[in-house]
Amino acid sequence: MxxxxxxxxxxxxxxxxxxxxxxxxxxxxxxxxxxxxxxxxxxxxxxxxxxxxxxxxxxxxxxxxxxxxxxxxxxxxxxxxxxxxxxxxxxxxxxxxxxxxxxxxxxxxxxxxxxxxxxxxxxxxxxxxxxxxxxxxxxxxxxxxxxxxTVEDGKILQGKIDRFLQENDAWWDDVLIAEMIEIGKKTGDITRNxxxxxxxxxxQRNFYTSHFGGLYVFRDLDEAAVISTQDIEDVSDWDVEYAMDFTQRNDIATFLAANNLVEPITSARGRDVAAILQQKLDFIVVDTAAELGESVENPDRRALRQLARRNLKHLPREYEGLYLLWQWARGQGDWPRITSEHPAYFYTLRASDHADKDLVNMLLAELAPLDVRQLFICHKEAFYRTYAGWSDAKKDYVAEYLASEYMMDKAGAREELFGHEPAMEEPAPARAAQKRKPVEQPWGRRREDDDDDDDDDFDEDDRDIVQRVGPWGAVKRR
Structure with a gap:
């Protein structure tokens, strides 16, 4: 460490x-x-x-x-x-x-x-x-x-001051005045300080707790839910409508979308989506290469490409899905269909603009642990826990990257990854009243070009399409 x-x-x-x-x-x-x-x-x-x-x-x-x-x-x-x-x-x-x-x-x-x-x-x-x-x-x-x-004495003194100001005969109460003076010696002038x-x-509405291995509690919804990082067997006595664990990816994805808690990173206006995806890909390449014992000390873009080529057959499925999306973002490929069952799915999401977006980004970071930058930003306890089990080569690379890239402009990095356009009012709490009807395609269809629209804009129908994640499946109802 x-x-x-x-x-x-x-x-x-x-x-x-x-x-x-x-x-x-x-x-x-x-x-x-x-x-x-x-x-x-x-x-x-x-x-x-x-x-x-x-x-x-x-x-x-x-x-x-x-x-x-x-x-x-x-x-x-x-x-x-x-x-x-x-x-x-x-x-x-x-x-x-x-x-x-x-x-x-x-x-x-x-x-x-x-x-x-x-x-x-x-x-x-x-x-x-x-x-x-x-x-x-x-x-x-x-x-x-x-x-x-001092605070307790201040409360007592304030009560005596109120009595002194309100009672007509308080001016003649020598005992009351003496008590005020004595307490004032300890508290000072509470009218000025x-x-x-x-x-x-x-x-405390929606929150994460490290108890029981890690639980995300969403109570501020019409139907409360708990998402566990550990496998759960018996939820019969849990006072909650829905209980899920990390093995139920489809259920978690549907819950997040049904309550309008997430959005695809590809819908972020004014962001360099391809650059965000490229960084996620780089982290996966470094992770794979480090585990295979290769040197990953300060790799540049060319070295990262060579590492990816040499270890292509060892790269996880997360890389495959994100690479297809990266190609689409650069205009070099078709719109990929990535379902909630695909390991890359949660890497493609971020919290939508609501009061609990930090909590949701925390959950997404733990569901996408190979993105070490997001894990460090959103869930430091999980980052430190996973960091302890990495190889020395990966520890060196990640520590140097975070120190030289992220720490130099923390606010800018957070804005790029999670920021939203400023609203005229406070973000609305995420509630089930904001639910959208799921659509049939997890990633939907690729939008046809329209001469009257900007290529980078998504209309509301498109936003609905990219929200779909799947049926509730094995969700355990109380």
Missing amino acids: MRLVRRGLMFGNLFEVRSPTLVERYNRALEHLTGRRTALTDFHVDISGYSPEIGDEFGDDHYLNPNGCNRQFIVLSTEQKTAPLLNAKFSTSRSILRRWMDENEAQLFALTAKDAVAGELVNSVFSVERPNDLLAIRRIEVEADTTAS PVVFTHNSFE
Whole structure:
């Protein structure tokens, strides 16, 4: 993993803690939450205050996340909000923490000037023993305070201030005034520097969790569904309409299309689709060559073509399907028919423009693991897990590519792969009310040229055609 660490691809953008004051504040908060203290004098923390160095010291990477369902956090500075969230059990945890920190930035700035803020993302369960425990999680409450209980004191002081302003005789209440002065010594002037947190409640609708080997939960639909990365046998007690696993590709593809969650990458306007497909092909070629023991150090376009020719009979079917689509995108071949049963199918999709597009791109990345760039961008935990099993040659190539190509322009790469034209309003949530009727051809027919239309434009009928993926088949209904 040191290849990734040295290039800033792992443990990057963490907040550094090295001053004795911050270390002591962290220890007070850590002892408040867990009853433990660290002996380290400098370390790095993520957005939640988790430190990989302290995790290594304790031999416990989940020291701030007991039972994996109520994430605890320590805030030393508002600068932490730009850091990643490591060892996340839920895909929504970082976004909830970031939104809470943005909404309460003034309060956090005032509080962390003197102390650390310790808290917890509280949901309705204390442990996850079965899938239905996950389905019971609907709302996340953020509870936080300093180790000196400044927030709680602030609430008490605010109540006394309200009483002082509203009661006619409060001016003569010496006891009330004395209490306000005494509490104010600890909280400061809360009228200028507020210490009471707001916006503490967040909904958790559709999400990914690493529990039970990895589950994608889609509840915010007329008919809820769970997609498991592992084989599932018995779903009789799952409180969900549909349950699928990664072996049921046709069912997953139909679910995604029926709820308007995906679109073909070929429908992306203004994008160099051929270049996107070429990169996916290159990753597959490098993967195959590296597994066969060939050198893949800094290959150029010519070297990649030679690797593909030499190892043609060893290339997987994913390469075959994407190559046909690449030829079509360059105007050098017919429109290919790629069904959901074809291994290349999920490589040809991206999330459509809706509120859960990051979650859907995360799912697609795991369904198309040979596209290592998309896997790294959308699902880092899965990327690190698969990276550990690669050959040294492939590790070198991927680490160098990501550092030299992706990290140089992360925003541009994300926009090219997943971006959508800006809308006038917020993206609509993906709901079953937006369903389209599946059509008969998974990839449809190739559109005939029309002199009155631009060659690169797709009308609505064409968009319907490319959405079809297949019947529900063996979906397990409760």
